[in-house]
Each structure stands twice: as C-alpha cells, then as structure tokens.
Amino acid sequence: MNRRIAGITLSLSLALGTLAFYQQPESTAKAETLSEIKKKQDANKQRGAAAEKKLAQNEHKQDALESEIARLDKISTETDEKIRAKEAEIADTKEEIAELEKEIEVVQKRIDERDKLLKDRVKAMYENGGAVSYLDVMLGSKDFGNFIERVFALNMIADQDKQILEDQKKDKKLLESKKSKVEAALTKLQIAASQLQELRKQLDSQMAAKDKLMGQLKKEQSHLEHEVHKVENAEKLLKAQEAAIRAEMERAARASISNNGGGGSSQPPAGNGMIIKPAAGAITSTFASRFDGMHYGLDIAQGGTVPIHAAADGTVIKSEYSNSYGNVIYISHYIDGQTWTTVYAHMRSRAVQGGSVKRGQMIGYMGNTGQSMGQHLHFELHKGPWNQAKSNAVNPAAYW
Template sequence: MLKQSKPLIATVVATMALSFGVGTTGVSASKLDDLQNQQQQIEQKKNELNRGIQEKSSTIKANSEKKDKLLAQIRDLHGKIETKQNEIAKLEQEIQTTKAEIEALRASIKELEQKIADRDALLRDRVRAMQVTGGSASYVDVLLGANSFSEFIDRVSAVNTLREADRQIIAEQKADKATLEDQKNQVESKLATQEENKKKLEAAKAELDRQKKDLNGLVEQLEAEQQRLEKEQASLETEYSEAHEMSDELKQQIVAEQERIAVIARKAEEERKRKEAEARKQAAAAAASEQAESNRKAATSSKPASAGNTVAHTSAPAPAVSGGTWTRPAAGRITSTFGPRDLSWASSNHQGVDIANATGTPIVAAGNGIVSRAGSHPTLGNYIMITHSVNGKTMTTVYGHLSAIGTSQGAQVSKGQQIGRMGSTGRSSGPHLHFEVHIGNFGNPVNPMLYVPL
C-alpha cells in the first residue's frame, strides 16, 4: 500500500496540473467535474491510509500489551533469580564456615592423631618389653624383687597403677580413634550436602537465567517489530498528511471553480435581465409608436372608431411555470419533506423534497442558471446540478433519480425549461424527483419550501 499510494498522488497532481492549464474563459463544468473526481480519489486514498494507520495502531497496541506482559514475567524472574542468588550466597557463606570448621577440625585431628601415635609408640614399647620379659612374669619379678614387706606393698601398688594405666591408654586410644572417625564423617557429610545444595541452586539459577534470556529475546523481537510498525505508521501518517493537504488544495480549487461558475451565472442573469428590459423598452416604444399611428389615423378618418372592434390579446405563462424567481420543478404530489425521517432503507436526515409522479414526467429548471454538473451518482442516480445567481447571491439546485437527462454541463437554462424526465434511478423506492436547494455552492442544504413554490 505504501508503494502504490505515492504514484497515485503523483498522478492526481499531474492531472491537476493539466486541468489547471486549460484556459479560464467560458463555462468549464467539466473542469469542476474533474476536480471533484480527483477530490473523490484523494478522499478514498485518505480513507485507505487512515484504515492502514488504525490497523498499525491496533497492532502496535497489541504488541505493547504483549511486551508489558513479558516484561512483567522478566521482573518476576528477576525476583526469583535474586532470591536464588541470595540463597547461593548464603550457602557459600555456610560452606566457607564449614571449611573453616574443617580447618579447625583438621588441626584438632592432627593433635589427636599425634596423641594416638604417641600412645601407639608407648603401647608398642610396652608390648616389646612384655615380649622380652615373657609377658606378665615381669610384674612378678618386680614384686619378688622387693627387699621388705613395705617395699612389696609399694611395688604391688605401683604394678596395679601401671596395669590400670595400660588399660586407660588402650581405652582412650579406642575412643579417640572413634571420635576422629566420627568427626571426619560428619564434616565430610556436611560439606558434601552443602556442595550438593549449591549445585542444585546453581542449576535452578541457570534455568531462571535461561528463561530470562528467552524472554529478553522475545522482548527484543517485539521491540524490533514495534519499531518497524511505528516506522510504517509514520510513513502512512506522512502520506495521509500529504493527501489531506492535496484534498484541501482541491477543495479550494473546487470552491474557486464553483465561484467562477456562479459569477458566470450571475453575469448571464444580468444579461438576461438586461435583454428583458431592452425588450420591454422596445415593446413599449413600439406600442407607443403604434398608438401614435392609431391616433393619427383616427384623427384623419371620416368614420369614428367603434369600441366593439378593439380586441385585447394576453400572453399567459405556461401552466407549469410560476411567476417570480422560482418555479415548481415537476408536477406531482410531495411524498417526503425536508428534515429528519424514519426510514430503514434511506437517509434519516432528508436534505430535500420528494415529488412523486409517473416515470417520464417532465422535469424543469426551478430557476435561471448554468448547469454545473450532470451525471450519475450511486445514491442520486441520474442527476443535474444548476448554479443560480439570485439578487447577486449564489444558490444551487439539485434534481435526482432522473430517468433521462435533457441538458449538459455548462449549458445555460431558463426557469421552466425542461432539463430531464422523472425516474427511479439510484437509491430509490419508486419514480419521483428528489429536489434540493443549497445556499451558495453545493453543501449547505436548506428547506426548498422556503424558497420554491411547491
């Protein structure tokens, strides 16, 4: 549509240039018709452009709503990602704490391992000593080697103490080894659990990041689409603005042409009145001359004139033509008047008066003027438009639904002159004349009954 509209506008401009290049002398109703056709083309183009603009605007609005929904999802994902990030940070801090605990435990384990090693060395020494002395026999040797009873008692006490110490060392050795193994298992399990939780959190965050990336991609696509649509809409709006400016220019040209035709109609009316006045003057002079001749003959005649020999002749107007500025445009009955009406198949605001009669009933010009348009219209059917000059003011009459057109654009017509025949062309329910009166040029309809004797 963008590629086709500019050539059309260029064509209209070229047509306007050719049309305006024609000489301005004489009546050029065809030029007015061309201007109005060009304006109609521009208006159609404006409607197409406006529809395109509205479609783009609707699509842009829909995309914008879709984009807002995606951005809302992205904001929600941002919140979830931040939550996961905080959980990961908290877990990393816990892991660091656990690692610090592990380091401290390692130092404790190292000390415990040293104690266990020392005990192992002591126990090995004791075992070697027992092996050299034959095991428990060494305790007997110790007891029998006493030199007195009191020394024997002391040695018995010392032996018991050593044996209890050996049992204590062995028990502590077992307990320390069990504690060491348990601490190692707890720390390693805790660390493994934390590392596993960290992996899960990182996987969840990675999935959220992926979703966010996908949504960002969709947003970028929508933004690119929005930019394309907005660019196309701006182009359509520019074309619409150009077409609107051209339409305004055409309207000015049409008004100027209508005014020019109105001037011609006014001059034609002035010329008609001048000729009528001249004719009346010549008729009066002829009547005066005839009366003078009659008087002269009467004075010289030997026979007096008889009153019964004088016959008065009158020239009455045709029955269908009224006196004054306007006359009824057709015989028949009025079926619809000017103004609002309740019809399902026709305009609710009637801009004229309908006069019904048989098909073929003569249609006459309601007043003196110049035919500004004569042609066909989807609603009016065959129609005629006449521009009149009434006391220096422009008026326009319209005659629609004709079965036949008996005049042409640019023709000068007189009040009561037949211009066509009644019909039912266009949007019509039966044979009738649709008659309109406009103040000035076409576009300012008034009630015809206020001006024309109907």
C-alpha cells in the first residue's frame, strides 16, 4: 500500500510541477488519512482473525460433542434393547410362575380329594367296627383262602391309595421347588431390569447436559458468525473508503491544477460554505448527547417528496440498504488537503450507486427506512474517514 501511496504522491508531484507550496501539507494529510484507514484495516483484520479462531475452536468442540452424543445415542439404543429383552424375559417368567401355581393347585386338589377319600374309608371301617366289612368279605368269600386273599386285596387297595397320595405329595414338592427357583430367577431379572432403568436415567441426564452444551455452542457460533460478518462488512467499507478517498484526491488534484492555473483561490472555505445543507427542512435533532447516547449527526425533517443533495463534490464510497441506516449513501470528499466523509441515512430511495458526484447533485429522496421514526434525513459529517465509533464526526451545521 505504501508503494501505491508513493506512486500517487509521485504522479501528483509530477502533475503539480511548480506548485511546490501546495505539495507538502497535502501529501502529509493524504498519508495521515490513508494510514488511519490502514490502522483501522489492521485492527479489523485482527478482530476478524480472533473471531475466526474462536469459530474454529467452537466447531472443533461441536464436532467432539457430536461424536460424544452419537456414542451416548448408541448406548441408549442398546440399553433400550436390553430393557425390552429383560422385560420380555420377566413377562415369560411370570407366566411360567402362574402356570406352576395352576399346576400346584391342581395337584393340591387331587391330594385333598385322595386324602378325603382315604379318611372317609378308614372312618367307615372304624364306624362299622370292621364287622360289616368283615362279614361282607366273609359272606362274599368262597372259603377261608379266598377270604385272606380278599383281606389282602383290601389292604393292597389301601396301599395303592397311599402310594398315589405319596406320589402326588412328591409331585407337589417338586412343583413348589421349581416355582421357588423360577421366583428366584424372576427376582434376579427384576434387579437387572431396574439396574438398566437406572443406567437409562443416567444416560438421559448425560444427554440433557450434552444438549444444553450444544445449545450454548450453537449460540456462541451464531454470535461469532455475526462478528465475522461485521468484520467482513467493515473490511468492505474500509476498502471502498480507501478507493473513494484515492479517487477523490485525484479529482481534487486535477481541479486544483485548473483552479490554480486560472489564478483561483487556494484558501479553504473553513466553516460556513464548505458544504451545503443537503436537504430542505427543520433540524429536529442536533449534534448532541441524547437519551440514547451521542447523536453523531443532524436530523433534518420535512414532509412530502424532499430531494437530498450531495453536500460537496465527492466520490461515492457506498450506496446500500442497512438494517439500522436503511437506504444510506457514504460520500468521500477531499477539500483543500483534508478528507471529509458525509453520510445520508434513512433515504426513501437512492439515485446514485457509485462514482463521483457534484456539490448539490440530487442523490435520492428523504425517507423513513431502517431504524427511523418518521420521515427525516440523518446527516453525518466526518473530518477524515468514517468509522464505526464515529470518532471523526463533527457538527455539520458549523460547515454550511
């Protein structure tokens, strides 16, 4: 950039030739203005690099978190599957227990019936003193041998009954021990299931924490992206401003050659008359501190269709729509060795997009676009380049 400045200075020196008295302060002012922009560009670049670095870190953290979330998701899915399997096993086991209980009930019923039958029979034998049975047996017997056989048969039947009863009781015991084993298995399954549920809960809370962290990272990311955009916009503006200032200096240099060649005045019109009031209307807000902070410009308001004029000869830096300024035009001026910048905000429409403008040239119409309450022109004058902090702003009313 220094080489380019040197180049312009050299070409200007050649062009101006004998106008030595003009060269010295002019080139110093140029160097200062451009070095101010260079400084701003460097600071802006640093700001951008810092935001980019943080953005990269943020993206790295998001990547790590995403793989962690994926891992938790996988464990969660597996845990859910395990819980489902355990629950199915529990249901099967409960069914098995219910079936065993039914079987036990059936066997118990048979035991009770058999028991009652045997008791009744014994009771009947006692009640009849055995005599009737004995007589029946005797009367029914062909001989004594047959009688003994019958008695034995009676005992045999009783023994068989007893045997059946014992077998049934054994069956019942077996079923009961099987049932208690299955019940023990059920308890184990239920413990395993509740452990899985506990794991599930832990996973849920871990996942909630990760989601929260991800939300924070996303928020920070959009913050940083916004910052990067701001830096990019500032960079664009600074570049446009640099180009406009250079163009403006060259235009002013050519104008001054013809002025001086014709014996015109080289005295800068300090104060009144340096610029013109850019629009008709009343000053509704002055260059002063307001309830919402310093007001770095003048508000000029009037109803109807109100044309806006370039305050001085100049080069358009930028003509755009922004959320805050609405339709806005920035113009760079180079007046007697000093760079000035004018800003025209909240315009209804813009008539110029770039290039050079003449003092008094219509550049658009007064409007109410962007953050504006009612139709007015917000007009700024900066001694030097425009910057975000508006540190070069001066009261325009002192210059027309």
